[in-house]
Amino acid sequence: MSGSTFGNIFKITTWGESHGRGLGVVIDGCPAGLLLSEEDIQQDMDRRKPGSNKYGTKRQEGDKVQIMSGVFEGKTTGTPISLIIFNEDQRSRDYSKIADVYRPGHADFGFESKYGIRDYRGGGRSSGRETSARVAAGAVARKLLKELGINIAAYTTAIGNVKAERINLNERFENPLCMPDNKSAEKASQLLDEAIKNCDSVGGIIECSVTGMPPGIGEPVFDKLDSSLAKAVMSIGAAKGIEFGDGFKAAESYGSYNNDSFYMSDEKVKKETNHSGGVLGGFSDGSNLIFRVAFKPTPSIAQPQKTVNNKGEDTEITITGRHDPIVVPRAVVVVEAMTAVTIADLMLMNMSAKLNNIKSFYL
Amino acid sequence: MSGSTFGNIFKITTWGESHGRGLGVVIDGCPAGLLLSEEDIQQDMDRRKPGSNKYGTKRQEGDKVQIMSGVFEGKTTGTPISLIIFNEDQRSRDYSKIADVYRPGHADFGFESKYGIRDYRGGGRSSGRETSARVAAGAVARKLLKELGINIAAYTTAIGNVKAERINLNERFENPLCMPDNKSAEKASQLLDEAIKNCDSVGGIIECSVTGMPPGIGEPVFDKLDSSLAKAVMSIGAAKGIEFGDGFKAAESYGSYNNDSFYMSDEKVKKETNHSGGVLGGFSDGSNLIFRVAFKPTPSIAQPQKTVNNKGEDTEITITGRHDPIVVPRAVVVVEAMTAVTIADLMLMNMSAKLNNIKSFYL
């Protein structure tokens, strides 16, 4: 079973390669009655588009999404929503040299081991561009969540060893690195310019914050909120780690510090601190959901690299063409998208938890 | 849909609370013909048993597993394998005080928000003991993987700020903290003794290593090897983060460093380094699989804590009874179990990837 489907109720199925005819996603289980237009989706797509920032490749990807089904007179009908991005810039010639070679840091070797065949054009199914389909699906999920008072915002919190000092959400749209801190973005820019000079690439960390979630969301024991998000986000290419709340720092904490005390405020249960990162025992706990994702440096660098080809021979490869020195700024909206899709699914699953609610629904 | 089922082909369904009649798991999709006995499973269960190490609680849990179905004349039949651990020490009176109170750091609040009802005895479905069922399932998966030349070994790599200095796998069975380094285990013991004095608890990190995996295991794009493992392992209570290979350090790396070069050796593709941690593009890449899991400190501490009750009143709680100051040593075999179950499933899913293999199978 190829794992191209994600979710239980709000279920997405993606398809497409960066150099095929197009990419797309089928969203099943989106409730009927949600206002949805191509503009709603396009605005998230545009946050992914290379060329819109200094450190993105100048390849013109088009990335115009079309709604093929599931929407009638501006509203979702409850039937599957098919979104398609038709490929425009597909120049295959960029990649013919690497048809037989396993690029270090890429999925080439894995694909050929598994399938015996590999569409070598671009990154095929593991290209950064494959994430366009996810972003499209995420836009729909995001719209649904907005109706329920839930908002998702991710941003670059570190590039290389340059960390954001503050979190001012507006600023993330003001610099090409999507950092919520223009000053640190400046420093990071310099780091990147250095890397580009050296034909190298850099990694980074994205932090994601979700507000407005009611407590109790998550399906124990395997579809907990954090395990579901971990699966969703770790499936993004180049993701190498995820942590919630204090994360790895919690491993060095004491219980007296790490436990978030509860207190009442306006008849709602609140927490004095948020070391848990908004998820506790696998459920949302009413606080903001906070997690961070580590991304490795883009593997496509222009330096010569030792490798092998699919005939079993040692060889060398120098990747030419246009490649991003960093993908983190583009991955920000992808992290938001996967988060939206996961939470939308869990919100729908949660509706059948109590008999009383079911009786109110039907009787 | 409560998420009590995990896997696609090798599929496990767990049930049971720490203070109910028992706990168990149903394993579906285990191939027929595997030698399996209760001893095979019991030896992994025993690694979880409290009382077998100084820092585990002295509660006698019994934890004797019984095979109820799916095995005939010592071999699996291909039908569902039901494993049950009947509860022996269930003293409910330990917990009656906290029936109405939300313990900080626990899932109480989440459970009641979601279901309106909570079995307050012990940790109910989120108790550490619930993991017994997972360990039982993991033992079966482990046995299957052993037949395929795959071995899994996890160990405590850090407790609080005490890190293991070396990795000597044998030593992990020689100290009660499951550290692969007796010297560091000594230091960590002292840290724990201090915590116990202060009625506090400590977190830690577990590292897991898997050897023998062929390349190409993983189902893109959502059931990749790392995203599947992330889901599996992050579903373990108290897990707050996971990272593969260089993990969060990769975020500070350069591509020229992070990329693992390929080379040929004995007609097999090998990698010069292993920054990827054995997973690349979502597939196993032939190197050892390495990942780390961060665990927060046990939330049950004997210090007084501010909290609220389910009547919406501020209150205080002091948790008495017997609780572990650290669960990491006990979680080691749970991490191995979830890893085994995940990899077993992906190994079976991989079999249908190539038409040629399918034709060989049937014709």
Place this chain on the structure above:
Amino acid sequence: MSGSTFGNIFKITTWGESHGRGLGVVIDGCPAGLLLSEEDIQQDMDRRKPGSNKYGTKRQEGDKVQIMSGVFEGKTTGTPISLIIFNEDQRSRDYSKIADVYRPGHADFGFESKYGIRDYRGGGRSSGRETSARVAAGAVARKLLKELGINIAAYTTAIGNVKAERINLNERFENPLCMPDNKSAEKASQLLDEAIKNCDSVGGIIECSVTGMPPGIGEPVFDKLDSSLAKAVMSIGAAKGIEFGDGFKAAESYGSYNNDSFYMSDEKVKKETNHSGGVLGGFSDGSNLIFRVAFKPTPSIAQPQKTVNNKGEDTEITITGRHDPIVVPRAVVVVEAMTAVTIADLMLMNMSAKLNNIKSFYL
């Protein structure tokens, strides 16, 4: 993937063989707050028990169900409900003769082809007794549906060529054949007595009626109400056909006859006729749901039969021991159980169909 799990939200996983230590089912996704006791389940189990009617075998099966988890203080908690029936009468010696032989009409050959191993005792996983676990699960689903005003009643509508002339639901409990018509039950008894004399068996048809379903239940296009029920019911051993409403007769109808006209009554949409059998376009349509299931004759007969053994030799077999000349009366509650489980699942899935409902739920 062995298919031992059924359902999406209300999800059941069965295990156990007729001659193993026990049988059971894990029910996941049952809403919290439902009153549930062992008696609720036992009463359905008892309708299955052989020895309680003249044409059932006198084997004492026990069939006492125990609730192992998921219920606290008499109510479901939302966590998995594990139900177990411990085997009491397991006399294996009845079956040793047929260990190597493929009994005609049984799953022996299929099992060995697939798994290479077969637990030959009784029918193993395909024994009639395996359905006990389904009945247990069905009792829980039935209780949930009752809370929503939905009731399920099945009955034997034909045995051999003897058809029920009337449908008086009370009478089905008054004769051992579960026919809603005592007179026809008399005739059928004579037919069965004749069959027993000839060491033969007879088939039959079960009709099932569900009242109280709201319209719109079913998940297009593959999880429609009728396709889901078809899967559920056809999975019962010996089932060879299913038809809804006019069924195969509709194939000979004209559209002007088969179409059910709609009309308003008390502000509700009603249908003048019910040729559709309560399911239209894959959704419930507000009328009673009616369908029929055809069961083949029990394959275990005492006549000598030509067959082969697993060494590839032609041979003959005469099945001794105690076997039912007909299973239809016992299958009635199994049909109800699978219907209950299927409808419960679809009722829960239906809750997230409209955005407005989701907003009312959360805001």
Place this chain on the structure above:
Amino acid sequence: MSGSTFGNIFKITTWGESHGRGLGVVIDGCPAGLLLSEEDIQQDMDRRKPGSNKYGTKRQEGDKVQIMSGVFEGKTTGTPISLIIFNEDQRSRDYSKIADVYRPGHADFGFESKYGIRDYRGGGRSSGRETSARVAAGAVARKLLKELGINIAAYTTAIGNVKAERINLNERFENPLCMPDNKSAEKASQLLDEAIKNCDSVGGIIECSVTGMPPGIGEPVFDKLDSSLAKAVMSIGAAKGIEFGDGFKAAESYGSYNNDSFYMSDEKVKKETNHSGGVLGGFSDGSNLIFRVAFKPTPSIAQPQKTVNNKGEDTEITITGRHDPIVVPRAVVVVEAMTAVTIADLMLMNMSAKLNNIKSFYL
């Protein structure tokens, strides 16, 4: 969860309405290395096309399929295969009259009950045309099965009360009713002409035969071969019943007749008769798989019909426009398609049943 996905390994997800921008399907889990072209798929699509037979509507549907992904240099890559049929003839004006009315025999009422919204154009998601996507997916599955020696052939076995007298597979392509018997097709034609005169429609039965299946295919207990096929086929619009082998006739049989004896021939296990229809105990048994599906008459007839509208008012409707008096001939390839998809999935699932096979695969 809208049920638009079908299958476990070979998994299809369909989307699209008859009057939207297009229809399509995403096939996940198709093994890599299968030769696949648009022609392979188009030939099955053409068997569905109206206008290609006297009794199909003259609406020009186009129905040209495009492969958007998953195929490279003529072979499947193992990545998702997206097939799209772009709509050409979408004249909405045909349907505006029925926007507010529930057509008897159609899914209109069900859709609006469930979603509160209905795309009234054509049949929306329940139109006959929606099946194009299934046929496309079925063509790919069929190609895969052909590689494994499995062939699927369905045909019209009855129209109204006119039954096929013989089964000559070639003849089904020689008459517009897809009957394997030209003579009976003649009679049926007359029946249909009469129905058209009366502004009425007729039902029919399709029989499907599958040759070449190895024994043991099916996943007990819920994903048996017959229950999986039942679900797949009953999800086709207008299907009202399914039966395997002797089907409902088996209900009137005796065990001594119904049991198929086994015997050895050329070292293979064969059956003397085939009352089981090739499926026994939920597994394929080595004989030809035979089943029949009953279809109700097309609900869209030109006679006036009493009904209600969505404002709760009694009204009347006369459906104009172009509608088939019978869909059975067009449904034949749809039955084959769903059969192919189901069997392909079960064939792949079967590969992990025995440990020995898994060891041979990996070691």
